[in-house]
Amino acid sequence: MSLKDRKEAFVTDLTGGSTLDIYTVTSISACSYLIWCILKKRTKLFDDPKDLLGQLVDFCLNWNNLLLAVTAYSNNISLMMFLIGLPVLFIILGTKDKKRSQRRTIKVNFETLTPKQFLPFKSYITIYRSQMMILTCICILAVDFPLFPRRFAKVETWGTSLMDLGVGSFAYSMGVITARSFLRQHFLGKYSYIRNMFKAIKGSLPILAMGLIRLACVKYLNYQEHVTEYGKNWNFFFTLGFLPFLTNLTAPIVFKVSPLILSLIIGLSYEFALNQGGLMEFIVTAPRVNFFSDNREGIFSLIGYFCLCLNGLALGSIILPVVPAPNNLIKMTNSREDFINQQKQQKSCWTLTPLQGLSLMTVLFHVLFYIGDRCYTYEVSRRMTNFLYVIWVSAYNSTFLLCYKLIENFIWGEVKVQYSTSKEDSKTEHSTDLHVLEASETVPISLTAVNNNSLTLFLLANVATGLVNMNFDTLDSNEWSGIAVLMGYEFVLALFTMLMYHRGVIFK
Template sequence: MSLKDRKEAFVTGLSGGTTLDIYTVTSVSAVSYLVWCILKQRTQIFDHPRDFLGQLLDFLLNWNNMLLAVTVYSNNISLLLFLCVLPVLFVLFTTKSKPRHQRTIKINFKTLTPKQYLPFKSYITIYRAMMMILTCLCILAVDFPIFPRRFAKVETWGTSLMDLGVGSFAFSMGLITARAFLRQHMLGRYSYTRNLFKAVKGSLPILAMGFFRLASVKYLNYQEHVTEYGKYWNFFFTLGCLPFLTNFFAPLIFMLSPLALSLIIGLTYEYALVKGGLMEYIISAPRTDFLSDNREGIFSLFGYFGICLNGLALGSIVLTVVPAPSNLLKMTNSREDLLAARKNKSSSIFTLTPLQGLFFMSVLFHAIYYLGENYYYYGVSRRMTNFLYVIWVSAYNSSFLFGYKLIENFIWGEVKVEYTTNETANNDIRVIEQSEAVPISLTAVNSNSLVLFLFANILTGVVNMNYNTLDSSEWSGIFVLMGYTLVLSTLTMILYHLGIVLR
């Protein structure tokens, strides 16, 4: 076999691992953030953004820990967590906590601006940055023997760490897309045609990256796994289609709610897979035309769109400064709706705070997943993005967002809301924008996430074309991966310190 064939075989026919294993490994990200928060609160090591020691410790906690979790310590996560927490215990016993001020904001809906209505939320930044870091680490690490095969993408059935990648991107895209919808409806300026045009225009760079990857893979004869997306489809084409789908079906989303539409699409698609013969077509049909050549990528759009809708549903709950009326089901609240709800002091079981919403979504998706895993005759399939895959990805992302929110509340305190008629009251909303609660390295990642991901893909290709990853030893593999991690982190930090934000 040629080296290319061997590399393709290295990532073919895998069945993954357990979901508990995935949760355990990725819990390192939450523990690392907790450790950073405690050190931030108890010491001055992170007080100066350009201090070398602070930046080094930031890198070790939020980049290097994740690399170690998916490689060297993948079979002994408890030891890594112990080593991570041990120094913090010394800090807790030898230092005093800095005074914590009550985080109180005063809201006046009449003068509330869109930016104030949709403020910066630190735990969302943590979630998106950690997800991007983990994705960038895995796309190269998977080519090394030091990366456990149970973390690599499965062939057809099963769960693995890397199977969460594109699904989590879809969920995050839905979460952030909710901001535009909420803003426009709050101002009463929603336009279907304008949004559709913007969605197409905004997707062009992502689609261009997809064509660039396609051309590069074919021209360089780079190894590829056909059953992942098909012969010519790839990750970028999937992401590029989601904004258009979300805006195209926006009227239906607003009428039914994103959560309800996601469940309808998911169950209908599952019926087509199981009863309509679509499953057999995706798994075993010959590749004779464009549709059959790319059937995995094309049909999986149903599942990824469902995941995106679940992110959209969660975004309508967690993005606003205060809970909007019936935010679990409705994302079309205008300023008048907010004023009326406040005036009547009306409440609904469908109006949830961010913490309540995250808890509800986590429990809902995990309950459905538990029932499906134990009583349904088909398991998770990332290849087809079946209903159980959609639910699993949504459950995972909701849970980790919930975890980051709990850490934020535990360390920095929950925000107390007061309503007033004072014209300048909304200036207090800046206290919810706890930017100092976010490590600089994660702020840097979030500011240029698309650039980072593109550079990580290019660097992964360069390494694979010039280095035999398959036959590398454990030491040489971890050395290369640490260098790769350091390069990516340095790139984001340079862009951050130069004030460059390309998203």
Template structure:
């Protein structure tokens, strides 16, 4: 509730200055809202998987319509009707699953797929999966890192459910078991920052792979560029902190601390990755992640850090922000797990020893192509299966045998494994749907020319062909609304927070009827989708 309450107060302050509307009413309402999201225990991980599985069902439904009809093809794809169907399937289903259908997601999935049965059994043109032609001698960095549809689906769906949740949590139709827990337990919203960290790590692997492949990796240059890159996040973090203090706003300090907030955490992760890059590249991301996670768990349990986090006085800058600062151990481990998976699923061809090695050179790829692949070289599908089974098994064993439960507040080892297991599982789900409907779009045919190596003219042709292939593939396999959202996800997230503040300022969210809530949430999500589509229409990509 903290972030939403803060934005509500900020907007009220900006619009009304020092005037106050019925102070007694406002204070009482604010207290009721605080109580509404305080001391919650969460729910089961099974429930969370069940509710959010509608995202995979929705993607399957869209793929069936796309393949069997012309609704999303050609000029029809930009029509009002096709856009509304797109939004209903890929946005509204998620809204319904975490509100009025939260206790009966099976019914929602049935209602989504049942009308498509006539479409499923209707004839459609047979399509052959066309393999990419990859010339290893003239392989470019852009060709090595092609467009991956299921990753776009995963990141966009994660952003949709996050944006919906930050407003829906203020209404009674959003079950309390989905709201953030106080200290111990699992909930839907506790996945938020952890999934952001995992996704950020996954995409960050592209930079390391590209630089190592091209032989242009430079530690100090990367560190400097990273600092410049996270400045916007730092500005947002500082602006929020200063505004909170200047407005004398009451905060839920056990979430991150007195001064720390979500944006500080997001800004710190890329910096830590680039700071420790030599060690990460030497040891491997997955090994380094487990070393950090185990070390942090040792500090929590054996060195009484857990007790310190829960009951210590806030009598210094560090102790005042201990949750935010110390939880970086856990969030950094999650980031590294995403980085490790990225080394497997981002490339067009499995790079040598990609289970442990983050990146490699072109020469190593060519040499590996001539030899038999090792057990530590995995295809994207095998990599997703491996990591899903690994994290799910670890979570089951530790959750069964260990004395402590998941804690988002501390970002302990079990939280790290849970978040990693969840994200790998859903990435695998989207990948399986993609393969089932469209075939293996990662299929590659390797050739090895004897012509001139790294011919600039040939490379420019390859770059143009890769760009065209990416465009064709995205139009074929990804809903337009999700492409638009992925192009401006951070901007949409910020707008979602502003809309949440405006809604809370003007509406008594605790006393709305069910239909009032649903109408408000549909207008809210439609506005976010409309803004993202508008930005796409004008070719604006702010990320």
């Protein structure tokens, strides 16, 4: 076989691993954030954002730890946790908390509340999105090396793996962030269906253009392809490009029935079509004779990814506002007047705090996944994004968001909110300085840098992955040369984001 054929065979017919293994390996991200928080509170290591030693430690914790977890220490995560945790234990025993100003109580006055104050910075969301992006960038190159366990690579049809979480987690995260726009518009009473549709189409065009460029490069350079992943001509960018359009297209329905309920209805209907309508047989066995059949995986998987986006939208409506929105479990169309009325009344049982919402979503999706995994005929299928896949990815993402939230509360304390009728209070407590202070205190600079330029970073990672594959024989590399190349690759990516950060360049 040619090298191209060997590389395609290297990522074909894989069956993945256990969900527990995936949780165990990726728990390093939460562990690394916890260690960073402890160092931040007890040392001066991260006080100067331009200090080289602090930036190096930051890089090792939030970049290199993830690389080692999915490669060299993938079979011994407990040892890795011991090695990175032992020095911190000595620091805890030998130091005291630095005297830092406690988080101030936020006084909310809905009469004068601005959109930026209504949807403030949430550090645990930044941590979640940045760690997800870093892990994705690492895996897209690491999968081509033998030192990357095959159980982490994408499965052929049935099963779970670390890389199968990738695009699903992006869809879920997109839903969380999309909720910000909807919440803001309804709070101000300025929602417009037509305007949002135009904005969604305009925003998707660059992503779709990237998909076309990637497709052209793959065909022109004869780059290895895994056809059953998305199809012959489909790719990750096309999927992401269509999701904003679908979300805004169905927005009126979402606002009526809640995104979570709509996701369950669509997901179960799609599952019925797969099992009783012959759709599963078409996706798995049909010949590729035209554009539709050539790209059936990418086209039909949009349904599952859209359900994931809706689940993220449901969670975003709970965790994004500065105070819990009225009936946020079933409604995301609250106006300023709704908040004012809620302030005067007792909180509804349908109104959840961010911690309650994260806990409920985590328990709900894990219970559904447990029942489906034990009782259902079919397994998780990323290829079809079946209902069990949607539930699994939703459970995973809500779990890690909850973990980051708990770490933030444990180390930094919960932000307390008080209602106020004083216009002066509202202005002083919601200053831009408070936003910047919390970002610098609770989020590593490396992760802020990633979050500020996540799409640019992902594009660079794809280009770098292609260059490495065309100039280095990843398939026949040994463990030492493989880890050296991967460390150099992640260092270049991290350096790029840090340079962009220090220069104040932001491309979301």
